[in-house]
Amino acid sequence: MxxxxxxxxxxxxxxxxxxxxxxxxxxxxxxxxxxxxxxxxxxxxxxxxxxxxxxxxxxxxxxTDTGRNHALLIIRKHRLWEYFLVERLNFNWDEVHDVAEQLEHIKSPKLVEELDAFLGRPEYDPHGDPIPDAKGNLPEYPKKKLSQLKTGDYGICKGFNDNSSAFLQFVAKQKIGLDTTIKVINIESFDQSMTVLADKKEVLLSKTATDNIYIEN
Amino acid sequence: MxxxxxxxxxxxxxxxxxxxxxxxxxxxxxxxxxxxxxxxxxxxxxxxxxxxxxxxxxxxxxxTDTGRNHALLIIRKHRLWEYFLVERLNFNWDEVHDVAEQLEHIKSPKLVEELDAFLGRPEYDPHGDPIPDAKGNLPEYPKKKLSQLKTGDYGICKGFNDNSSAFLQFVAKQKIGLDTTIKVINIESFDQSMTVLADKKEVLLSKTATDNIYIEN
DNA sequence: ATAAAGTATTAGGTTTGCCTAAATATTAAT
DNA sequence: ATTAATATTTAGGCAAACCTAATACTTTAT
The missing domain is CATH 1.10.10.10 (Winged helix-like DNA-binding domain superfamily/Winged helix DNA-binding domain)
Structure with a gap:
């Protein structure tokens, strides 16, 4: 196709x-x-x-609508495979991206449906990204970035925009993962870099980093 | 690569x-x-x-040796995926070939090893073909064709040379599958076609067909 | 309003992997 | 041992996806 x-x-x-x-x-x-x-x-x-x-x-x-539907199918496959790799094959969440990038192009409607069923129809992938269903519908998902919070606000990490292993390893090192509670301690006005409290540790995050962390609050 | x-x-x-x-x-x-x-x-x-x-x-x-090793890796991946599709995702053995042809090209040494472990290190794929191990060794396997038998001989089906869904559906229709016992009733001398008894049914198989059925006896 | 700066497009080239048609080498048949 | 038949290779083309360099369009700043 x-x-x-x-x-x-x-x-x-x-x-x-x-x-x-x-x-x-x-x-x-x-x-x-x-x-x-x-x-x-x-x-x-x-x-x-x-x-x-x-x-x-x-x-x-x-x-177009056709284009969007096909994009959603690729994303569906990508995220189902990531879920499979992490939950069934002992991959770490920061090493699945490149393999999923290959697997998402496998063409077989039956494979996608059976894989989805086999995995128990998961709603979110290991990075917290929502998995579109067979019709292309996405579960509701909080699309707010950490960078949108003000000093003193709290947020709960719900996903990442950049799923590269470099970025995911970086956030893991800062003790930030899915469902980690993050408190904003300070925002530098000149470069928007943020000091946050995560897992009882204070860390400094650049604007680039905070733009790539999704939160719910 | x-x-x-x-x-x-x-x-x-x-x-x-x-x-x-x-x-x-x-x-x-x-x-x-x-x-x-x-x-x-x-x-x-x-x-x-x-x-x-x-x-x-x-x-x-x-x-060359390099070429052979790489071929064995592709075959290993192909057969492991076929096993996965049939044993875990409810595929029929005659509908896995095309999907496995795509999956065999996924590049990730970790994926192959984890998949193999996840499946319990199977030795044969759903068609009875041996799965090479990580070093490229094949389990012992009887490479005799049904066409080599004489009238009156018995054989037990152990695999197929042609794994296309057309051929696999054909043999399934003749009630021949893995471990089916086959008795040679008659061989036509002019075209080598064979009348065999399989699952209490007498069926006629062309030379092309009997060349593609592996047996042990 | 126009020039300079920044983006986007066209033109022309490369590699992979396929094709057809023509040329050449091998094998089989007299 | 030639010739005919068959198999293989060479030559020349095409489409997908990339590239660089040159050109054209838009936007911004004076």
Missing amino acids: FTQSEENYLKAIFHLQEEEEGGISTSSLSEKLNTKAASVTEMIKRLADKELVDYQKYYGVKL | FTQSEENYLKAIFHLQEEEEGGISTSSLSEKLNTKAASVTEMIKRLADKELVDYQKYYGVKL
């Missing part, structure tokens, strides 16, 4: 649409996918030909 | 080496892989450059 590369673009566009307003720019896709802008333009045209995205030259792309 | 296509060639060469003597010809690879002979020649050159095969123009290819 679609190539792996096309699927990677759909997924990247989907994730960027959750962050950015309006059309997704060539440059943000280029950055996200580690691909040169010229290559992105080329691929975007192919996706537009296949009616997976709406594309306005110089004004970025948006997923 | 290697591309999916390269891995498919290695696997095909490995399987053909179990059947044919000497170098594997361009045409048998071409047939096995559903690829034109010219494309095969091209790929073979690439594999020879990478020292995965020894190649003599016009006289076919043989796997």
